[in-house]
Amino acid sequence: MNAPLPHQATDLASGKDHTKENFPVASAILKPQHRAPVMAFYRFARAADDVADHATASADEKLALLGGMRATIEGRSDADANSVALRETMAAYRLDPVHALDLLTAFERDCTIDRYYDWEALIDYCRYSAMPVGRYVLDVHGESRDTWPANDALCAALQVINHLQDCGKDYRAIGRVYLPLDILAEHGTSLEHLGPDKASPQLRAAITDLATRTEGLLATSRGFAGTVKDLRLSVEVAVIQRLAESLTARLKMRDPLSEKVHHGKVEMLGLAASAAIARLVFRR
Secondary structure: OOOOOOOOHHHHOOOOOHHHOOOOOOOOOOOHHHHHHHHHHHHHHHHHHHHHHOOOOOHHHHHHHHHHHHHHHOOOOOOOHHHHHHHHHHHHHOOOOHHHHHHHHHHHHHHHOOEOOOHHHHHHHHHHHOHHHHHHHHHHOOOOHHHHHHHHHHHHHHHHHHHHHOHHHHHHHHOOEOOOHHHHHHOOOOHHHHOOOOOOHHHHHHHHHHHHHHHHHHHHHOOHHHHOOOHHHHHHHHHHHHHHHHHHHHHOOOOOOOOOOOOOHHHHHHHHHHHHHHHHHHOO
16 A cells, blocks of 8 residues: 655654754753744754655655645745744744755755765755855845854855765665765766675765865855854854864765764764863953
8 A cells, every 4th residue: 555645844844853963953041032033943844854755755755745834934825834933933033934945956956966966066956955044144144144154164165064974875775875976076986886785995985075165165255253243142153163174074074975074962062062161262
């Protein structure tokens, strides 16, 4: 018997929450009044991500659910509860819905696009999948949009780091490859090298190349925390920057197909504490 068709995004929920993400989400560092709207955006994004990444739902089913979320954000429907909650939050805080709509564009792409041919195409995907998240958080805090270029670099870096960490899992579980095909070819590797439980030397070289490009993004975002006026958000940005730099360095040394790359809780806390202290001490 075929499984029943999903009627709403929650039917495809993975069960993952903000505590299982690689980077802090609405952490206690932020002011309480800012955590609620950030969490509303996270729950919306998590629901949409779960739809796009579901292993058995068809592309048409996924696009229908994401379309319902888009219609809800735009006020044309109440089809999705997380989208209703975010829409009401954005109205209460007078926030631009463009960030939520841009994010949906990325998840809609995930339903029909499973290959990226070059670095520019991957960064264009990050323009919709990652940059709107940081832009929304900045808007919640009333920060200047002059901070967007540095935000965009950091958010793109975080997205690429996640893609590199999960490259084997993404290929095996849902057949999706974010690693640019021209870079794989340049290093003499191919999609099939993502299947084994250990990376070939050629695949490791491609991952190192992409990690080096990610370091370039992080160099662009290095001064980001210093431009954020809200002290608590500034500290959180500094923490995320430090964690991203550490993970990128690891990706140049470790094989994400066979070795642990992400931080353990104690290690993450240590890195976060050192970054937070440095930001507080050297804040101008």
